[in-house]
Amino acid sequence: MRAVLRQAVHLVVVLFCVTLFVALLTSMLPGDPVNAIAGFGTDAQKEQIRDRLGLDDPLPVQYVRWVGDFVRGDLGDYWSVTGARPVMDRVREALPVSLQLMLYAQVLALVVAIPLGVATAYRAGSRFDRASNATAFGMLAIPNFALALVLAYYVGVQAGWLPVSGYVSPSEDLIEHFRRMAMPAIALAVGQIAVYMRLLRSDMIATLQEDFITMAKAKGISPRRVLWRHALRPSSLTLLTVAGLNVGTLIGSTVVVEVIFSLPGLGSLLFEAITARQYIAFQSLVAIIAIGYVLLNFMVDVLYAVLDPRIRHARA
Amino acid sequence: MPEPKVDVTADVGGAPELPSLTPITTVQPVDLVRAEGGVPLTGAAARRGKLGVMGILSISWLVLIVALAVLAPVLPIEDPNKIIASIARQPPGTDGHILGGDVLGRDMLSRLIWGARASLLIGTLSVLLGLVLGGLLGLVAGYFRGRWDNILTGGFDILLSFPQLILALTLVTVFASGAGTTYGVRMSVLILALGVVSIPVLGRITRANTLSWCQREFVLAARALGAKQREIMFKEVLPNVLPAMFSIALLGVAVVIVAEGGLSLLGVGTPLPTPSWGNIIAEGRSELRNAPHIVIEPTIVIFLTVFALNYLGDVVRARFDVRESAL
Numbered sequence: 001m002r003a004v005l006r007q008a009v010h011l012v013v014v015l016f017c018v019t020l021f022v023a024l025l026t027s028m029l030p031g032d033p034v035n036a037i038a039g040f041g042t043d044a045q046k047e048q049i050r051d052r053l054g055l056d057d058p059l060p061v062q063y064v065r066w067v068g069d070f071v072r073g074d075l076g077d078y079w080s081v082t083g084a085r086p087v088m089d090r091v092r093e094a095l096p097v098s099l100q101l102m103l104y105a106q107v108l109a110l111v112v113a114i115p116l117g118v119a120t121a122y123r124a125g126s127r128f129d130r131a132s133n134a135t136a137f138g139m140l141a142i143p144n145f146a147l148a149l150v151l152a153y154y155v156g157v158q159a160g161w162l163p164v165s166g167y168v169s170p171s172e173d174l175i176e177h178f179r180r181m182a183m184p185a186i187a188l189a190v191g192q193i194a195v196y197m198r199l200l201r202s203d204m205i206a207t208l209q210e211d212f213i214t215m216a217k218a219k220g221i222s223p224r225r226v227l228w229r230h231a232l233r234p235s236s237l238t239l240l241t242v243a244g245l246n247v248g249t250l251i252g253s254t255v256v257v258e259v260i261f262s263l264p265g266l267g268s269l270l271f272e273a274i275t276a277r278q279y280i281a282f283q284s285l286v287a288i289i290a291i292g293y294v295l296l297n298f299m300v301d302v303l304y305a306v307l308d309p310r311i312r313h314a315r316a
Numbered sequence: 317m318p319e320p321k322v323d324v325t326a327d328v329g330g331a332p333e334l335p336s337l338t339p340i341t342t343v344q345p346v347d348l349v350r351a352e353g354g355v356p357l358t359g360a361a362a363r364r365g366k367l368g369v370m371g372i373l374s375i376s377w378l379v380l381i382v383a384l385a386v387l388a389p390v391l392p393i394e395d396p397n398k399i400i401a402s403i404a405r406q407p408p409g410t411d412g413h414i415l416g417g418d419v420l421g422r423d424m425l426s427r428l429i430w431g432a433r434a435s436l437l438i439g440t441l442s443v444l445l446g447l448v449l450g451g452l453l454g455l456v457a458g459y460f461r462g463r464w465d466n467i468l469t470g471g472f473d474i475l476l477s478f479p480q481l482i483l484a485l486t487l488v489t490v491f492a493s494g495a496g497t498t499y500g501v502r503m504s505v506l507i508l509a510l511g512v513v514s515i516p517v518l519g520r521i522t523r524a525n526t527l528s529w530c531q532r533e534f535v536l537a538a539r540a541l542g543a544k545q546r547e548i549m550f551k552e553v554l555p556n557v558l559p560a561m562f563s564i565a566l567l568g569v570a571v572v573i574v575a576e577g578g579l580s581l582l583g584v585g586t587p588l589p590t591p592s593w594g595n596i597i598a599e600g601r602s603e604l605r606n607a608p609h610i611v612i613e614p615t616i617v618i619f620l621t622v623f624a625l626n627y628l629g630d631v632v633r634a635r636f637d638v639r640e641s642a643l
Contacts, residue, residue, distance in 0.1 A: 010473070017474045025490055141623035143574040145581050146615040149601060153608045252481025256578045260601070271582050274489050286486050294477050 004302050011298045018294060022287040023066035024059060026279055053280070075284035078273075087281045090269055091288065097167055098265035102254055104181055105188035106243065113193045114239075117200025118227055124205055136194035144253045148187035148260045155183060165262035184261045188253050192246060199242055203235040237307060244300030248293055371631050374624035381621060385432035394423035396430040397589050405607035418596070418610050419603050427591040428617055434503075434592035435618075438576050439569040442507045446514025447565050454519040455557070458526025459549050469523065472516035481578055484509040488584045502587045506579070510572045521564050525557040559636040566629035570622040577618065593618050 054062055069076070075087035120129040156164035162183055170177040207213065208231055216226045255267030262268065266285060273281040367375070384391070394400070394413075403417030408424075415424035457468040475483070487509035492502045529535065530553060538548050577594030579585040581601070586592035588599070593614045600610030 013470070014474055014477045018477060025486070028490055137626070138623065141570075141619050141626060143577055143615075143618055143622070145578055146597060146611070146618060149597065149604060149611050150615060153604050153611070157605050157608075248476075248479040249481075251479040252485075252575075252578065255481065255485075256581050259581060270485075274485075274493060275583060277493070279490075282486075282489060286482060289482055290478050293479050297477070 004305055007298060007301045007305075011294065014294055015291065018290045019067060019070075019287065020063060022283055022290065023063045025283045025286070026053065027055065027059065027062065029279060070284070070287060075288075076280035078278055078281050087284050090281070091266070091285070094264055094266045094269045095288075096169075097263055098254055098258065098267060100170075101181060101184055101188070101258065101263065101265060102247070102250055104185040105192065105250060105254075106247075108185055109189040109192035109196055110239075110243070112189070113196035114200060114232075116193075117197045118204060118232060120197070121201045121204030121208065121231075122223075122227055124201070129201075132197065136197050139190050139194040142190065144187050144191055145256045145260060147190055148184065148257050151183045151187055152260065167263045167265075180261075180263075184257050184263060187257050187260075188250060191253070192250065195242070195246065196239060200235055200239060203238050204231055207231045207234055237304060240307070241300060241304060244297055247296055251289055251293060367631060370627055374627045377620055377624045378628075381432050381617075382436065384429045385436050388429050388433055391429065393426040393429060396422060396426045396591050398422060405603055405610070407607070407609055408613075415613055416607075416609050419599055419607070424596075424610065424613055427596055428593070428614060431591035431593045431596055431614065432617075434586045434590055435573050435576060435594065438503070438507055438510065438586070438592070439573045442510035442572050443514055443518075443565050443568040445507065445511030446518045446568065447561060449511075450515040450518030450520075451522045451557075451561055453515070454522025454524075455526050455549055455554060457519070458523040459530060459545075459553060461527075465523070468519070472519050475512070475516040480513045481575055484513050484575060485579060485582060485584065487512065488579060493584055497587070499587055499590060506576065506586070510575055513575075514568050514572070518561060518564060518568065522557055522561055525560045526553055529553050529556045559632060563629045563632040563636065566625045566632065570625035570629075573618060573621060 050056065054065060057065075073088055075091060078085045078087050078090060116132055120132050123129050152164045155161050162179055164183070166180060168176040168180050213226060213231055216230050217223075221230075254265070255270055257263075258265040258267035259271045266289065270282065270285045270289075272278075273285060399421045400411075400413075400417065400423070401421050403411055403413050403423070404421030405419060406413070406417045408414060408416040413423050413425065415428065418424055418427060453468050453471075457465040478486075488502075488505055491509075492505035535548060535552050538552050543552070573593070576585050576592060577597060580592060580594030580598040583598075585594045585598065588595055596614045597611050600607065600614075604611055
């Protein structure tokens, strides 16, 4: 419990710093922020924006107002020549796409990496182990955006097996949905597979030398059961933590990969906001991403404390 | 850089085996280096900290690209911005242009060599920034412990609580994406942003290593002999921590080169027409169907460079371990 409480205090501090940074982004813009936000506007419009954003207020006031708006789901407006549209509307459409993509990538990475990690740990030093190691090392050196483009060319354009762009929602057509998501998910998963596999392998090699494994073997439990039930269990916690941390890297990669495959997720929205210099939208999107990541890691930490008996019973 | 928000009291990069004075924390130590994907070793040679064939190839490749990048202005290659209409989108080998032409008809070989300048410049300068600032802060945190440690580690944590590419993207977008952004401003902001992102990672590694080295007898001896704090920090502790910092820095350069590519694809990387490996890929994306070599060539170059840096980072770390165990 105390561990969780400590994490919670940490969470509050981090959230405060992150939101403070994001909330004041617009006032950090060089030059007159209004010109950067709506350079095309008339003077009246600029005055309206200045008013709306309260750019003349002191910073603490700006911060409090921003947090209030954010919590109520008011993410500001997406300004364009035709008028303004709430950013929230766009986010509501885009967020599920990004979440689906990241989920698929993580699941795919774990589904491939866990058996490989277990097998290479069990047969450490074998030819199979060395081959997997070398492959994993190579996989780490491929930037995911490059892999995405190479896949798009060879699998999408040359072979014509999968569509290279666009998104279909799962409720519309489930099979088409997975066909569209396959390449982006693979592009994201490849690097993660290498990380998880390597991590699990070295973790399991250490575990397999523990006394309780020898004990289990001595009792005549089948090697398969020893591996999957006895040895994998302690390593799963390490894997959980690292999977949580890796989401940070994954978010960055997702943004780029979404843009490459024209998936209408948060990444593409972010890209659009940058290109159109929509700083308000940009600010809200960064806030959503950063807060989401902070909360996720908090949950992983708590889950960790709940799952690991050594921590659960510590100081009890 | 990748983001290890794990407990850094963990044994990182082969810190010496000594009873740690830090309290048992809530999170089970996870090896930072493994966690961030700087994998343990491939070949048997590397495992022993020897270079091996792969190591020599890696060094040769890095020496080659650094030499080409430095010598680019005097090499007998085309101007990277000279447009030769006849080779636009043409595959490697056309009209004596070994690597073909890009979207507009600029020589790919020349663009790749000039691109190495931008990519390597950004990679090394930003990691250097992270190394100096992160290293210094980590050293202070690990050496003095107590309040300094809490403040600095807290600061690292906060920086790490942003997904790192997003943080870099945010900094570049806010400070260098406006209409009047010049080349110099954009490049400086890019380097600073990616440097800021590297600070917490290098800071944590340095701190963790400093913590464990500070428990050693020779540090105690130095203190007993009346050495000044500064002398102990820089003459006794720092030299021992350097190999770990250096091995992570090598990985860091690789990560930054890739990150620059990601930012280029989002339109906030090295500003065109100056080539970087990342923005060559970004430009070639639109012609992927007709001229895939524009994307594939820089991809191979980035792959080899990242591979070489990762491999050498591992060798340095393994070598450092060997020295440890010999103590």
